[in-house]
């Protein structure tokens with residue numbers, strides 16, 4: 264039987280589709296070959312499309328699990344077969360995933376978790392966009408840990424950000440959370456779909472060391488890095504994995520403060536040392552700005568036009584939009600804060616990134632906020648009102 | 654002829670982790686021994702062997718095997734194992750779990766994996782208590798049992814996990830106590846060879862946390878004296894130690910008897926076989942559609 268390639272599967276190459284579609288296409292182009300999920304608005308279409316596409320691809324598998332705990336468990340397990348894996352959910356499911364998300368951090372298992380945000384807490388408003396999971400994506404699982412969180416603001420950017428999520432997951436052996444929201448998920452926009460050969464794939468570093476010298480969490484053997492090379496099941500190295508604190512042999516060590524500190528610090532540093540590679544943002548009119556609006560994801564879409572209107576009216580307004588939310592672009596916020604009068608943080612929650620902006624502007628400038636709830640996108644009129652207020 | 658333990662230990666266990674963490678008199682060491690003998694008899698490829706577990710004393714087992722091992726989160730071993738087996742059917746996946754791990758927090762994953770008939774082997778160390786956390790009541794603790802969290806005695810009915818697995822449609826279920834070494838090894842071997850989900854329940858002793866008996870050896874006597882065979886197709890009509898129907902079993906169980914035996918052995922297609930078919934079918938349909946639209 265003739266094999267189906269992703270290029271053949273996703274046609275035509277320009278489509279008018281939703282953010283959920285773009286995430287699916289991005290994942291397939293990034294070589295994601297296992298998806299496990301559980302239906303939930305507004306993420307369900309990702310699972311539906313994956314059940315449609317993955318069985319058609321070589322070594323592609325998709326399974327609807329019994330819940331979100333099982334979904335993330337299945338993708339973490341499968342990842343150790345050297346397979347790129349993903350799950351997608353929304354707030355209630357994302358909350359259920361937190362324990363195993365920490366397990367992926369602790370065992371340094373690459374995987375991508377999509378959280379298509381809706382309003383909360385609890386069941387909230389399933390079809391309404393929100394940005395209330397920003398802090399949960401950073402701190403949802405217990406204990407000290409580091410994580411990468413990305414958040415695109417359009418259908419086109421969703422495709423490329425999904426691809427990037429897989430690359431970062433493999434490169435740093437970490438779970439990557441891809442945030443989206445009900446608006447991006449269900450809005451149709453023009454999408455240009457690249458060919459497979461136009462997509463860069465950054466692979467995991469495989470273990471090559473002699474078996475007698477192999478230790479699962481030894482780092483810096485083949486490249487100077489705090490990320491260990493990654494084994495796979497069915498290989499010869501017989502790796503053991505545990506969520507318990509472990510030494511470099513992966514053996515549990517539940518009493519030593521030293522072993523724990525060494526491990527947790529490395530897990531932090533392998534991401535923090537590479538902030539320059541991981542952090543991505545968009546900036547506009549920063550050169551002469553007095554006021555800089557910080558916004559991200561869907562909330563940024565109404566900000567663009569507000570910035571233009573304000574500029575036409577003579578206000579020197581700039582825009583800073585983190586695409587990587589975590590690690591947070593703190594140096595950039597600090598640098599900007601030195602030259603401006605005011606940050607205006609616009610979010611669809613009651614203040615999450617606001618606190619980071621406040622923290623890293625270190626009192627150099629004012630920090631104002633505009634928060635919206637209930638699925639309401641920030642309105643231009645209100646943004647202009649905040650800009651005018653000096 | 655039994656192979657000497659030293660030889661098996663050398664080949665199958667991580668010697669730098671021994672002696673194990675298990676208490677003296679604990680059944681888990683025996684189950685490690687039975688599993689080693691089963692995989693040795695089957696001449697299994699250790700590179701392709703993945704032991705997956707949840708949380709609990711019993712779930713610490715994978716660490717000791719010279720093979721792949723994944724010590725996951727409480728109750729979730731089977732979910733992880735599902736992802737592992739589905740994406741790499743060449744692996745032999747064996748799940749170690751405890752009664753709390755599989756019958757309380759992880760019960761749904763267990764039943765769903767039986768329904769899917771994922772080709773894995775699940776070995777449950779049923780010590781009828783939460784050993785690791787110090788002896789609280791578990792869904793398999795007998796009624797009337799006094800534990801740390803049932804200080805006035807347990808008023809809940811207990812699960813018989815093997816019958817539950819049978820009712821859910823498992824293709825292979827076998828239930829023994831750790832005093833039944835020969836049968837346990839045979840069951841593990843049969844379970845591993847079985848296509849589809851095999852469940853082996855081993856009633857075990859946790860002398861440290863459950864403290865039902867003063868001496869570990871008392872558990873063995875209890876296991877041997879109180880167990881009764883469930884054998885639906887038994888020839889020997891007169892045997893007083895054989896039950897042929899489930900109702901008899903339930904009554905006996907309520908009276909404190911331990912039901913053992915091969916509970917189920919049947920055949921049906923496993924998940925991978927059906928997925929392979931589905932893949933072929935859907936790819937064919939894809940090309941057909943393509944031809945028609947071209």
Ligand SMILES: Cc1ncc(C[n+]2csc(CCOP(=O)(O)OP(=O)(O)O)c2C)c(N)n1
Pocket residue numbers: 708709710711712727750751752753754755778780782783784785786791859
């Ligand atoms: C989510 C979660 N809840 C609770 C615990 C605490 N805990 C650790 S082991 C255990 C019970 C294990 O009992 P069982 O599965 O019967 O294993 P045993 O120790 O008896 O072999 C519990 C509740 C945990 N680790 N994780």
Ligand code: SF4
Pocket residue numbers: 674675676678679680681710711780784785858859860861862863
């Ligand atoms: S606490 Fe019980 S189950 Fe755990 S190792 Fe000790 S005897 Fe075994």
Ligand SMILES: [Mg+2]
Pocket residue numbers: 709751752753778779780781782783784791
């Ligand atoms: Mg137990």
